[in-house]
Amino acid sequence: MATDLANSTSDQLEISCQSCGARLVLEAHLRSTLCPYCASPSIVSRPPSPNRPSPTFLVGFVVDHEHATKTVKNWVAGSHIFARSDFKAAVPELTRGVYLPAYLYVAVANTRYSASIGENYTETETYTTTDSKGKTVTRTRTVTKTEWRPLSGNHCCYVLDVLVSASQGVTNAALEAVEPFDLRALRRYADSFISGWLAEEPSRTQDDCFRLAHDETIAKVGAMLKNFMPGDSHSNLEYQTDLSHEVIDLVLLPIWTYAVRYAEDRPPIQILVNGQTGRVAGKVPVSAAKVTFAVVGVLLLIGILFLLFLAAQG
Amino acid sequence: MNETQIAEFNCTRCESPLESGDLRCAICGQAALNDQTVQRKKLAIQILRCTGCGAAITYDPKHQAPACSFCGDVVKVESIDDPMEQTEHYLPFTVTADEARAALRGWLDSRGWFRPSDLSASAQLTQLKPLWWVAWVFDAEAFVSWAADSNEGSGRSDWAPHSGQNNIQFDDILVSASRGLSLNEAAAISPGMNLATKRKTPEGADRDATLERFDVQRSQARQEVSAAIHRIATQRAQQHFIPGTRFRNVKVAIVLRRLVTRRMSLPAYVLAYRYKDQLYRVVICGQDIRLMVGTSPKSLIKMIAVALVVAAIGMLFLLILAAGS
Numbered sequence: 091m092a093t094d095l096a097n098s099t100s101d102q103l104e105i106s107c108q109s110c111g112a113r114l115v116l117e118a119h120l121r122s123t124l125c126p127y128c129a130s131p132s133i134v135s136r137p138p139s140p141n142r143p144s145p146t147f148l149v150g151f152v153v154d155h156e157h158a159t160k161t162v163k164n165w166v167a168g169s170h171i172f173a174r175s176d177f178k179a180a181v182p183e184l185t186r187g188v189y190l191p192a193y194l195y196v197a198v199a200n201t202r203y204s205a206s207i208g209e210n211y212t213e214t215e216t217y218t219t220t221d222s223k224g225k226t227v228t229r230t231r232t233v234t235k236t237e238w239r240p241l242s243g244n245h246c247c248y249v250l251d252v253l254v255s256a257s258q259g260v261t262n263a264a265l266e267a268v269e270p271f272d273l274r275a276l277r278r279y280a281d282s283f284i285s286g287w288l289a290e291e292p293s294r295t296q297d298d299c300f301r302l303a304h305d306e307t308i309a310k311v312g313a314m315l316k317n318f319m320p321g322d323s324h325s326n327l328e329y330q331t332d333l334s335h336e337v338i339d340l341v342l343l344p345i346w347t348y349a350v351r352y353a354e355d356r357p358p359i360q361i362l363v364n365g366q367t368g369r370v371a372g373k374v375p376v377s378a379a380k381v382t383f384a385v386v387g388v389l390l391l392i393g394i395l396f397l398l399f400l401a402a403q404g
Numbered sequence: 405m406n407e408t409q410i411a412e413f414n415c416t417r418c419e420s421p422l423e424s425g426d427l428r429c430a431i432c433g434q435a436a437l438n439d440q441t442v443q444r445k446k447l448a449i450q451i452l453r454c455t456g457c458g459a460a461i462t463y464d465p466k467h468q469a470p471a472c473s474f475c476g477d478v479v480k481v482e483s484i485d486d487p488m489e490q491t492e493h494y495l496p497f498t499v500t501a502d503e504a505r506a507a508l509r510g511w512l513d514s515r516g517w518f519r520p521s522d523l524s525a526s527a528q529l530t531q532l533k534p535l536w537w538v539a540w541v542f543d544a545e546a547f548v549s550w551a552a553d554s555n556e557g558s559g560r561s562d563w564a565p566h567s568g569q570n571n572i573q574f575d576d577i578l579v580s581a582s583r584g585l586s587l588n589e590a591a592a593i594s595p596g597m598n599l600a601t602k603r604k605t606p607e608g609a610d611r612d613a614t615l616e617r618f619d620v621q622r623s624q625a626r627q628e629v630s631a632a633i634h635r636i637a638t639q640r641a642q643q644h645f646i647p648g649t650r651f652r653n654v655k656v657a658i659v660l661r662r663l664v665t666r667r668m669s670l671p672a673y674v675l676a677y678r679y680k681d682q683l684y685r686v687v688i689c690g691q692d693i694r695l696m697v698g699t700s701p702k703s704l705i706k707m708i709a710v711a712l713v714v715a716a717i718g719m720l721f722l723l724i725l726a727a728g729s
Contacts, residue, residue, distance in 0.1 A: 108451045109460065130460045135448045146435055147427065151465040196433030198659060209553065209561035237560045243567030245549045247657040250433040274486065274623055276427055282470040282479055285452045286462025320553045320565045320653040335417055339435050365465075 105132065119257075121189075121289040131286040141295045145279040146339040147194065149271050151187060151287070151365040158346040158363045159184060165361070165370040166350060172384070174377040177359070180352040187365060189289035189342035191256040192265060193296075194273075195303035197336040199249045199311045203329040204242035207321035210234050236323065245318060249310055249333075254302040256292035256340065260347075260362065262302050267371030268364040271343060275366065279342065289342055300338065307333060348372075420544075420663040423622070425487075430626050431660050454479075489581070489618035489625045489667055494536060495601055497608030497671040497690040501532055504673040507693045508686055512677075512700065518710075520703040523679060530683070531676040534609035534690065536669035537582040537590065537616050540629050541599060544574045544663040550641040550656045554648030563652065570645050572637055578670075579632040581625070584616050585672065589687045589697050596692025597670050606669065609690075618667065629665055633658065 103116040109130035116123050122133045138144045153161075162182045169178060212232050221227050251273055255265040277283065292299075311331050319327065344365025349358040352375065361372035414421050415429035415436060422429060422436045429436055452461050452470065459474035470479040499507075512524040520526075548570055553563035576599050580590035606615060620628065637656045646654065671690025676683055679701050686698030 103447075105449050108449065130451050131462055133450050133452065135450070137446065150468050151463065152468060154465045194433075198432075207553075207565040209558075209563045209565070211561040235560075239559075239565050241551070241565040241567055243549070243551060244569050245551075245657050246547060246569065246659050247549070248432050248659060273428075278427055281450070282452050282461065283463050285460070285470055286473075314657070318551055318655045318657065320551050320567075320655065321563070335432070337417070337434055 103134065105134070107132065119291050119293045121291050122284050122287060124286065133281045133285060133289075135281070136291070142291055143296075143340050145191070145342050147276045147341040148189065148279045148283050149273070149275060149341065149343050149366050150277060150283055151344040153344075153346065153363065153365050153368045155184065155187065155346070157368065158187075158365070159348075161368050161370055162346075162348050162361055162363060165372075169374045172376050172380050173374045174352060174380075177350065177352040177375050180350045182348040182350045182361060183358075185347045185349055186288045187344065187346050189284050189287055190260055190265070190345045191290050191292040192253050192341055192343050193256050193292075193299045193303060194339045194341045195252040195254065195300075195307065195336065196248065196250050197252075197307060197333040199245075199247055199307060199331050199333055201245040201311055201315065201329050201331040202242070203245060203315055203327065204240065205319055205324045205327040206238045207241045207319060208236040208238055208323035208325070210236050210322040238325075239321075241320070245311075245315060245329075247311075247314065249307045252303050252306050252310065253341070253343070254299050254306060256294050256299050257290050258293040259290070260345070262306075264360070264362055264371065265343075268345070268362045268369050271364065271366055276341070284342065292340065296338070300336075303338065304333060307331075418661045418663075420661065431663055486621045486623050488621055489538075491536075491538060491618070491669040492667045493602035493604065494606045494669045495597055495599070495671055495691060496603055496606075497534060498601070499671075499673070499688065499690055499693050501534070501610070501673070503693055504532060504675065504688050505529065507688055507696060508675055508677065511686065511696055511698070515700045518702045518706050520679070520701055520706075523701065526679055527684075528678045529675065530678050531674070533674045534613035535584060535616060535672050535674050536606055536609075536613065537580070537585050537672055538618050539581055539590065539594075539668055539670055540579045540625065540632075540665050541668050542574060542577050542579070542629055542633070542663060542665045544577075544633065545661045546572045546574065546633065546637055547659040547661075548572050548637050548641060548656050549658075550638075550645060550654065552641070552646050552654040553652045554646050555650040556646075556648030562650075566646055566648070568645055570641070572640055574633065574636070577632070577636060578668075579629055581618055581620065581628065582616060583619065584614070584674070585687060592697035593672055593687060593689035593692075593695045594670075596689035596695040598691055599668070601691070602668065609671065615669065625665075629663075633660065633663075 102118060105114050105116055107114055107125040107130055110125060110128040112125055112127045114123060114125060116134060124131050166182055167178055212234050214230050214232050216228055216230050218226055218228050253269060255262045308331050315327060315329055346363035346365055348361040350361060351358040359372055359375060361370060363370050415432060415434050417434040418429060418432040420429060420431045426436050454461050454472035454475060454477055456477045457472060457475040459472050461470045461472050461479055464471040467478045509524055512527055551567040553565055555562060557564040578594045580587060582590055637658055638654050641656055642651050642654055673688040673690060675686045684699045686696055689695035
């Protein structure tokens with residue numbers, strides 16, 4: 091149904107609620123909205139474009155609002171000892187459950203690598219030492235030494251399930267912090283899954299996302315190569331990866347977003363909850379006073395120990 | 405699962421068959437959607453309504469499906485398909501129960517010098533059960549990158565590093581999914597299976613035959629097959645590609661293509677016999693009487709006698725050495 095369009099600009103879209111007729115303004119980066127008067131959920135389907143393709147997949151929400159809020163409260167209260175006290179006592183405010191756009195990237199990675207491989211061997215060597223009576227004696231011991239051998243070769247593998255955020259509002263690092271998502275529960279996208287929820291359109295260009303996905307993939311390959319190296323140890327690992335057979339699909343991921351306002355003069359902290367697994371992540375503000383106290387305390391302790399040591403020597 | 409559900413179409417990238425309900429290729433991750441979505445040409449706004457009461461529907465995390473907030477009706481959605489594995493084909497028994505019984509006697513007689521002398525005469529057959537055990541059989545093409553240490557080219561250390569890439573063709577590789585047979589038992593009788601004799605129904609055994617069922621879901625089955633491919637590729641790399649005779653740290657990375665997995669039920673006889681109040685078990689391939697595996701008693705007296713003889717020879721040798729010095 092392509093009706094009820096009152097007005098549209100490149101940034102905002104003005105629509106009429108199909109239930110009560112109220113005029114609603116929809117931000118350009120949103121795919122769905124709720125009428126503030128009658129709570130009717132509207133879904134917007136825009137013609138796809140290269141930077142705004144239609145979603146291919148979706149992971150549905152499993153964690154509900156109540157559970158997410160409880161998890162965030164526990165997470166905030168249980169943050170590490172250097173967290174600010176006002177942060178620990180703050181009440182998280184829910185912004186919304188949102189379907190976050192992300193790209194699911196898969197590729198074949200062909201890597202040329204070279205490294206020095208350490209192969210250990212043992213040798214018996216003689217050494218001189220003084221025994222308990224103060225005499226110089228010669229003894230033998232077994233020592234482990236490493237023989238370094240060059241190795242170069244090719245490594246070819248599939249790299250699956252690299253997820254990168256396509257939203258300007260959530261950095262890729264923030265998304266990584268609440269990963270993994272169980273992609274076995276991936277569903278074919280349908281409008282009905284986002285009905286009543288906020289769903290974002292991609293706000294990063296596909297080129298940007300490709301670049302992010304490449305970087306993440308190459309980092310993954312690096313981690314694989316470290317495990318792939320034979321020998322007892324390795325060093326100077328260098329590699330060059332070519333990615334081919336790349337596929338990128340838009341997927342909507344369930345995220346609960348919370349804001350924690352802990353001080354008047356500080357911006358609120360964004361906390362994300364994985365809407366499928368309940369995993370929480372966010373940047374905890376560190377208390378400068380607590381860190382200073384800790385440093386001073388450690389220095390004092392070292393000073394006291396040093397004085398005690400001097401006293402004992404004296 | 406019936407055959408029409410399998411190999412409905414192949415992945416466009418790695419050419420492995422996709423199965424019913426697959427949204428992505430399990431091997432290479434390529435999206436495998438039938439293009440059911442209509443590409444919008446114009447902007448459209450819609451409210452999804454309950455077909456029962458007309459109220460708006462919203463997605464409900466409790467049901468993991470869209471539901472009507474007014475009448476509670478849950479909208480049926482495409483379910484996430486992870487069915488239990490099911491046998492597609494059975495291999496028939498070509499060995500009869502009498503032949504299996506006779507084979508057991510022959511096997512007991514051939515247990516070597518340490519077997520009790522009366523083993524064949526005194527062993528009482530207590531059970532002979534035909535069993536169709538379950539297994540995956542797969543074909544695949546693999547491009548394998550490997551790296552390993554071997555003794556070839558070693559210097560001061562016993563080991564030297566090597567690397568390479570090779571193609572491996574897997575044809576009719578059998579991976580046991582059985583809980584009834586141990587991995588050793590399944591491996592011992594697997595070479596006797598003639599996969600060309602597959603049938604739609606179990607044939608060639610009594611009605612009281614045990615039909616084992618797969619007890620894993622498709623996703624776990626894929627993991628098990630994938631682990632088996634990795635294991636076999638590692639073995640093949642050692643046997644055929646890595647230079648040297650001793651190996652360690654064998655690592656492989658695999659790019660698979662055309663992985664076709666079949667779910668089969670394979671015939672075996674499970675026999676139990678009693679010898680002096682102890683139960684022993686033997687498994688015989690249901691298609692090749694020569695392939696059997698099992699446990700049998702050892703004669704304690706013979707073992708003690710051998711130990712004494714070895715000890716006596718050792719003592720004698722020491723005495724000769726002492727006399728010589």
